[in-house]
Amino acid sequence: MGHEQMLEGTGGEYTLSIYEKALPSFLCAEEKLCLARECGFDAFELSVDESEEKQQRLDWPDGVSIRLSELAMQKGIPVQSICLSALRKYPLGSHDRTVRRRGAEVVRKTIDLAGMLGARVIQLAGYDVYYENSDEDTRLYFLDGLADAAGYASNKGVILALETMETQFMDTVGKAIECISRIDSPYLQLYPDVGNLCNAYFKYGMRAEDDIIKGAGHIVAAHLKETKPGKYRDMALGTGQTDYITTIRALWRQGVRRYTAEYWYLGEKDWRERLKSASAFLRKKIETAAEECQ
Numbered sequence: 436m437g438h439e440q441m442l443e444g445t446g447g448e449y450t451l452s453i454y455e456k457a458l459p460s461f462l463c464a465e466e467k468l469c470l471a472r473e474c475g476f477d478a479f480e481l482s483v484d485e486s487e488e489k490q491q492r493l494d495w496p497d498g499v500s501i502r503l504s505e506l507a508m509q510k511g512i513p514v515q516s517i518c519l520s521a522l523r524k525y526p527l528g529s530h531d532r533t534v535r536r537r538g539a540e541v542v543r544k545t546i547d548l549a550g551m552l553g554a555r556v557i558q559l560a561g562y563d564v565y566y567e568n569s570d571e572d573t574r575l576y577f578l579d580g581l582a583d584a585a586g587y588a589s590n591k592g593v594i595l596a597l598e599t600m601e602t603q604f605m606d607t608v609g610k611a612i613e614c615i616s617r618i619d620s621p622y623l624q625l626y627p628d629v630g631n632l633c634n635a636y637f638k639y640g641m642r643a644e645d646d647i648i649k650g651a652g653h654i655v656a657a658h659l660k661e662t663k664p665g666k667y668r669d670m671a672l673g674t675g676q677t678d679y680i681t682t683i684r685a686l687w688r689q690g691v692r693r694y695t696a697e698y699w700y701l702g703e704k705d706w707r708e709r710l711k712s713a714s715a716f717l718r719k720k721i722e723t724a725a726e727e728c729q
Contacts (some may be wrong), residue, residue: 450480662677
């Protein structure tokens with residue numbers, strides 16, 4: 436298997452990435468890359484979250500970033516995306532100007548890091564605020580910050596892509612597209628979480644596949660994650676109510692060929708077997724959905 440899996444007669448190849456936090460944090464970067472490749476993944480999604488450890492990556496010397504990129508290519512599993520969830524701590528929509536400025540700085544530094552790593556996409560969590568109350572001011576601040584971020588990304592050639600979340604602000608593709616349309620930049624697109632979209636059905640009664648249609652032409656990749664009503668994370672794949680085949684089918688018909696397995700290492704002793712199982716489980720879902728699109 437090369438960097439991408441070929442599906443005969445279904446319209447081309449697809450790539451399955453693994454979210455970094457599915458692997459134990461005690462592994463070094465080289466071990467994570469090697470294991471991800473050995474367990475059946477094509478690419479790696481780096482995490483920049485709220486922790487000081489991962490935010491330190493934003494201040495890596497250029498040489499460190501270049502060495503990681505070279506190592507990833509040597510191991511045959513490039514770092515092609517970054518999941519930026521640190522904005523929960525430093526939201527672009529915060530009422531506090533100091534926090535907004537720090538959020539803008541985090542985004543710019545992540546864009547610079549992506550450029551050094553050769554990562555093409557940064558997934559931005561679709562929160563105006565997380566630990567504050569959302570209101571009209573936070574929404575406007577968020578849009579202003581997003582416009583500034585998209586302008587910086589355009590100069591660096593890196594795509595920012597909004598993730599659909601669990602909060603009312605951006606829990607559907609339709610809501611995300613409203614923001615994208617207002618910014619109107621080719622460097623701001625959409626990277627939905629299909630598990631979150633399936634949960635939105637239980638709130639609004641709109642099928643996830645119908646919601647996905649609203650993102651046609653703007654979806655660059657998708658997170659494949661397990662959820663069930665009221666629970667949005669920390670679930671093993673296949674144990675909830677995410678409708679993978681139906682949502683992937685809707686994505687495939689739009690030409691989406693990049694998918695990321697999203698789940699979390701929670702101290703399981705059999706984490707290596709879980710990695711292998713996750714790859715096999717999701718490849719079967721992707722390939723079944725693709726075949727149904729013929």
